[in-house]
Amino acid sequence: MADMEGIQRLTALLRADVLQRLRAPRVWALLAVLSGAAWFCFPPASSTYMILGVGGIYRGQYGSAWIGMALAMLCIWLSLLGFYAVRGSLARDIDTRVWQLLAATPMPRAVYLLGKWCGNLLVLLIVLAGATVAGLAAQLVRSEDRAIDLIELAKPLLLLALPLLSLTAMCALLFDLLPWLRRTAGNALFLVLWVATLAVTQQGLQSEQQRAGTRWPGDPFGVSVFDRTAHERLARQYAVDAAPGFCLACGMANKQPRMLDWHGWQPTAREAAGRATWLGVALGAVVLMASLLDWAAAQAGPPARGSATGAGYSLRWLDRLLQPLRGTAFGNVLALELQLALRQRRLWWWLSLMAAWAVQLLAKPGVAALALVAAWVLSLDLFARSGLREHGQGMGAVVFGASGAARRVGCARWLMLVLVGVLCGLPLLVRFGIGNAPLALAALAVILSLASWGLALGALTRSAHAFELLVCALAYLAIDGAPALNVAASPALTGAVHVALLPLSALILWRTWPGGRHA
Incomplete structure (x- = not known):
């Protein structure tokens, strides 16, 4: 009975939270931007550019498997922009003292934070769903492979995009929880961390260990998973032994793209375990944050001297x-x-x-x-x-x-x-x-x-x-x-x-x- 009550509270909190977030114009603006970006991810073969490619000239045929992989890589940008779109809900509850009312109810702290995290994640998934519709429309319009395979489409989205977006949802919650990261400093710091993480990931792909094939499958973006698969198919289809590197927004000049056979995608067990680990990290971090919730709420007391809302210095x-x-x-x-x-x-x-x-x-x-x-x-x-x-x-x-x-x-x-x-x-x-x-x-x-x-x-x-x-x-x-x-x-x-x-x-x-x- 207690478990059912907890589920009901979580469901009610999640529903109210998501409905409130969907009233924010920035969520719909992000949905429009990402859906438009998804369409331009799949230009016609006559275009002088490609968005996702290998070596600046190779790309997969526009089938469901490649559409799903390209959208999963597009989520690299959603993990950045989505952070700014979904953050603020927990900070608003703390600043407006709504949390004090919720704390008086039987709702456990962990359930409350899980509801907020699920709300963040669900909003990001709604944005991803809009991009997926745009990607499927591009698949039908480009007509390189009109057969829609929902399983192949969903595999990279679930294995690569979902753990990444769960981390973004967790970071939005963490930055709302910590008083010194709730506003501009947190927004700037997240951008720095995102750029640094992406740079480290790209540097790892160029290391000798990566070239030897012993890739670490757990980078948060899932780039190493795509990189391994693309290079294996290059070696098999075009006998390309050197790793030319993947690119986002590749310029092709007057070259025609060369197609990779990408009708299916089978991740290794090690890669699947690495992606599941990141999902577990996000979920575990949210549960651990529950112990900080009362402390964070207490920090939202009367403004300190020199704070943004206090009296400040006399000057x-x-x-x-x-x-x-x-x-x-x-x-x-x-x-x-x-x-x-x-x-x-x-x-x-x-x-x-x-x-x-x-x-x-x-x-x-x-x-x-x-x-x-x-x-x-x-x-x-x-x-x-x-x-x-x-x-x-x-x-x-x-x-x-x-x-x-x-x-x-x-x-x-x-x-x-x-x-x-x-x-x-x-x-x-x-x-x-x-x-x-x-x-x-x-x-x-x-x-x-x-x-x-x-x-x-x-x-x-x-x-x-x-x-x-x-x-x-x-x-x-x-x-x-x-x-x-x-x-x-x-x-x-x-x-x-x-x-x-x-x-x-x-x-x-x-x-x-x-x-x-x-x-």
């Missing part, structure tokens, strides 16, 4: 600096926005900013530009969450109720973000404004873009995750020398791109900011 020098703005209504709002933003910064933020300032002032242009990117990332929570303040606190009707208030607050908040961006790069702007004007102008263009897109994406998605993921990805590319945020790589190109995108962000803000079209 009397800031009051004196902002005093000239107090003469007008708009200036007063701007001063309040700056005080609210800067007083919440913790001591470590100011120390880190000073370190970034020193690098900007003394280092070579390339290193100084990376220090500027680091300073912007330090302030990522401000850029991503400033447009969500009233939405999260339920104060929109009060703040924007007066005539012209929405426009006044929106403009003041945008200007506040611009000034914070300038503060992050003040030494670089002064230094290169004198000796390297194109670089300084490019930095100003990026600052305007960060402020505009931070507010626009926040107002559009009602979430900080999209902008945080975008900036973290661009910061990673900046380290590799890409000019998106690295103003030293190509100042003219960087500035031109960001300036060109400003009208689009302004249009989104006009359409989505509270009262924007009527202010």
